[in-house]
Amino acid sequence: MRTNEPWPVPWRAPSLQTAAVYRARVRGCLLGGALGDALGYAVEFSSLDHIRAAHGARGVTGLVPDASGAVGLISDDTQMTLFTVEALIQAHARERAKGVGGAWPLLLRQAYERWLETQSGPAPQQPAAPAGGLVNEAWLYARRAPGNACLSGIAQSYAPDPALPLDGAPGRVNPGSKGCGTVMRSAPFGLVTSADAAFAMAARGAQITHGHPTGYYAAGALAAIVAHLVAGDSLEGAVLRTLRLLERHRGHSETTSALRAALDLAADGAPTAEKVESLGAGWVAEEALAIGVYCALVEPAAGRALLLAVNHSGDSDSTGSICGNLLGARHGDTGLPHAWVAQVEGRATIAALADDLAAECAQG
Structure with missing residues (x-):
């Protein structure tokens, strides 16, 4: 890997009216993603019929207990998203202090290796790691159905070269895999740089674990959409600009077709769970992205959009997480259902990490 490659330009917070708006959107993106994840985690792997049988004709209408009886638990989706944020904070601080960029792929891989450590032990090692950070958070030491490609890919210790082109060729790691484990962790790239740079960073970051072009393009697309939203664009406008990218x-083509299907479906009358399922189940990257985009587009209220995103037969936590990332980036944390956010596992840590990211980028 080339260590002297600079950070993609511009490496600063998008131009918004005030730093407070930017901070609210960073918080909203991360807390919204965690909320969608928590809403969906309790019903992941359940069919729509089973969800309705267990929770009523409308399906889940709020946070419900998982099989253990706990409410508000987050899954690997939020866990990996938070470790992505930690890596981006470190990379930006390194460039700001030393004036040397290019380390973000290695720092990202190392962050995912720390996440992998949380999946193999019951608690942080004692004494705590001297560098501190998420690896010392006991609540993150929970294995919540992580994807096989994420586990096996991180174990290969691959850091992509940011100088290599994104040419649609299969990546080196898990070249046939396009699971949604790429896209569900990639929103943070859109919080820290321009849409074009966020797309490239997220796509390359996805190649740490998944090599299928659709897997890494869908990750890049989510990051680009988030970047446009943080800059003040509408969701429809952000999606259309990302399609051009x-x-x-x-x-x-697979990623583009899925996003176009989401746009078309959002223009086709009132939303239903059956329409959500026409976009797929969300187990693969482009389907999860399309469902998250559709639900955020078609429902104006955040609470209803999140419920639509999780009430289907499929990867409910990932589609809920993506929908929440989009809603939070568009409306900020004040646009989320506060009573639900208050019940999300690790909420205080997530909010603090969001503030750290916003503050670090504001110094760029």
């Missing part, structure tokens, strides 16, 4: 890359 995708067209510049060979092998984009």
Whole structure:
């Protein structure tokens, strides 16, 4: 890996009216993603019929207990998202202090290796790691159905070279895998740089674990959409601009088709769970992205959009997480259902990490 490559330009918070708006959108993106994850985690792997049988004709209408009886638990989706944030904070601080960029792929891989450590032990090692950080958070030491490609990919200790082109070729690690484990962790890239740079960073970061072009393009697309939202764009506008960005890359057709299907469906009348399921189940990257985008587009209220995103037969926590990332980036944390957010596992840590990211980028 080339260590002297600079950070993608511009490496600063998008231009908004005030730093407070930016901070609210960073908080909203991370807390919204965690809320969607928590809403969906309790019903992941359940069919729509089973969800309705257990919770009523409308399905889940709020946070419900999982099989253990706990309410508000987050899954690997939020766990990996938080470790992504930690890596981005470290990378920006390193460049700001030393004036040397190019380390973000290695720092990202190392962050995911720390996440992998939380999946193999019951608690942080004692004494605590001297560097502190998320690896010392006991509540993160919970294995919540992580994806096989994420586990096996991180174990290969691969850090992508940011100088290599995104040409639609299969990546080195798990080249046939396009699971949603790429896209569900990639929103933070859109919080820290421009849409084009966020797309490239998220796509390359996805290649740490998944090599299928659709897997890494869908990750890049989510990051680009989030970047446009943070800059003040509408969701529909952000998606349309991201579609134009995708067209510049060979092998984009699956991701592009999924996003266009979400746009078309959002314009086709009132939302239903059956319409959500027409986009797929969300186990693969482009389907999870499409469902998250559709639900955020078609429902104006955050609470209803999140419930739509999790009431289906499929990867409910990932689709809920993506929908929450989008809603929070668009409306800020004040646009989320506060009574639900208050019940989310690790809420205080997530909010503090969001504030750290916003503060670090504000110094850029």
